[in-house]
Amino acid sequence: MKGIGVSPGIAIGRAFVIKKNAPATNGIILKNQVEIVAEIERFDISVVNALAEIDAIKNSSQLMLNDDDIAILETQVELINDPQIREDVVAKIEEEKKTANDAMIEVTAGIVTLFESMDDEYMRARSADFQDIGNRILKYINRTGDTNNRSFEPDTIVIADDLTPSDTITLDLNLVTGFATQAGSRTSHAAIIAKSKGLPAVVACGDELMTINHNDFIILDGLSGSVYVNPGEDIISRYSAKSASFRRQAEVLKMVKDKPAITADGKQVTLLANISDADDLAMVHDNGGEGVGLFRTEMLFMDRDTFPDEDEQFEFYKKAVLKAKGKPIVIRTIDIGGDKHLSYFNLPTELNPFLGYRAIRISLDQEGLFIVQLKAILRASAFGSVSIMFPMISNVKEVRDAKFILNKAKNELLEAGIAFSNDVKVGIMVEIPSAAVTADILAKEVDFFSIGTNDLCQYTLAVDRMNEKITHLYDPFNPGVLRLILNVIEQGRAHNIHVGMCGEMASDPLATLLLLGMGLEEFSMSAASIPAIKNIIINNSEATAKQVCQQVMAMDSSENVTAYLKEITQ
Amino acid sequence: MITKDYIITSAQGMHARPATQLVKLVKGFKSATSLKKGDKIVKLNSLLNILSLSIKGGETISVIMDGEDEVSAAIVIDDFFTKQLKEL
Secondary structure, three states: OEOEEEEOOEEEEEEEEEOOOOOOOOOOEOOOHHHHHHHHHHHHHHHHHHHHHHHHHHOOOOOOOOHHHHHHHHHHHHHHOOHHHHHHHHHHHHHHOEOHHHHHHHHHHHHHHHHHOOOOHHHHHOHHHHHHHHHHHHHHHOOOOOOOOOOOOOOEEEEEOOOOHHHHHOOOOOOEEEEEEOOOOOOOHHHHHHHHHOOOEEEOOOHHHHHOOOOOEEEEEOOOOEEEEOOOHHHHHHHHHHHHHHHHHHHHHHHHOOOOOEOOOOOEOEEEEEEOOHHHHHHHHHOOOOOEEEEOOHHHHOOOOOOOOHHHHHHHHHHHHHHOOOOEEEEEOOOOEOOEOOOOOOOOOOOOHHHOOOOHHHHHHOHHHHHHHHHHHHHHHHHOEEEEEEOOOOOHHHHHHHHHHHHHHHHHHHHHOOOOOOOOEEEEEEOOHHHHHOHHHHOOOOOEEEEOHHHHHHHHOOOOOOOHHHHHHOOOOOHHHHHHHHHHHHHHHHOOOEEEEOOHHHHOOOOHHHHHHHOOOEEEEOHHHHHHHHHHHHOOOHHHHHHHHHHHHOOOOHHHHHHHHHHHHO | OEEEEEEOOOOOOOOHHHHHHHHHHHOOOOOEEEEEEOOEEEEOOOHHHHHHOOOOOOOEEEEEEEOOOHHHHHHHHHHHHHHHHHHO
């Protein structure tokens, strides 16, 4: 069966099924003032006891709590102590003559309903926290004591309808190797805690999950969200291998995550991520990315019926800029055409769409659309460190025209009194051979270059990336492509502008030393690739990389280059 | 009485963690403090109330402080919204 994988890792073990009974109201109406006072006191004492329980969890040395756990517990302390909750409960006891139990159940239900109806996923997930603290207080109101006394065997996988934050925090990690829940979401505290502890977890598995029996043999994949119940030998051996390789990878990540990307001889390199959406930034931070080298904006334009207006675009960019938490973020203007079409924008059918009407060519032709996007990006720049990048530049006039329209966008915002950063850097993708060859000319016009190796390779080698018959010719290690890349980097350095790379090659471990030796200082790639590339940089020197570059640039074929790089990367 | 407006600069908005910090901060003062978003006003001493406003990144809120130590409360709250919030 399948749920949402919220904390990567493989867990293999025996099921421990937890089912909870929902608290029930008793319907008793209080008879007099004495009973009312007694019920209010019962509530207050329960609060004190519930707080003491959290204190005990906080001070437990056995649970090995991290900062995230402590923060969640402190939030629970504030909620249990919340004056508004007490006010509401007391009002129900005094005015409606309800018992502390019924008052607490109703107040909790009201809060849970309120949060479940919110339009924000994070806030919706908070309803579980309120249910949790409600149950915690109720437990003491009814003097049922701690019902959570569970004794786990080693290699236990917890299967539950739902896990409260306190359930999750108190799981003994020496015994529990993972959990799966029927309900829950990516942002529920159970998921967040699992992730911070590195405990594989799957949530939102649905009703089917509760068909699992105690002691069933379970395999749980916290990345894909798969849960296997009593699987066959082949699945067990496949996942045992996967589990081992995941642990090795996690080791590498842990070792390099917070280390800067500096070579053994002190050369610092910037490792950035390519993203398509603000939500991708969580992965970027998790993998130690230092910012975003390419924010593709196409996703905002796809799967809809009309162009997004300036405000909608602004919200989309701003969300990503805020999530970058002050780290630099390079936003690329729209790159449609080629193989990317919009249902509401009539692009002509072309014989050679990759050589046709696409990217900056459309933007410069449709100035009205372009200026809306530029204004939205500029407005988002007020919230962080934003750069703008133009795709598919083939000559200097396109750069000048794009910059002219950018200035117009700035002036329109100035006139309207709308804030934007006055330090927005402007750069271009170098992905057309003419741009690579004339890097010296283009460098005078912009603040940075970003080499797009995928298109540069296809245009330089005249190889259609989509044509399966000629895939063997698509080769970034072709000396022709390598010379172009080297020229771009050298010209960028000669004119004191940043040169980065955001194509596939930046994430290819085979190419890392070669590119470093060429003088590349910024590598942008999918977030998951960052630790492996960083590992190579940390364990090598710039001096070695320069030798590698010299060797490679003297070679006459990509076969020789690839064979040599494979040999030294071993 | 002191009223100050702030733009929420953290991407997540007023999530449980920063809201908890804020409640802890204002509990140290005698002044009555409230939080206003749109036409809704709530007391700042209740985490439930703050979360129920569902304040998102980029939104503007106002803080109202009233009481004998309102000036020092304003300084502490100002530091929270302009500095600490980004790191929480």
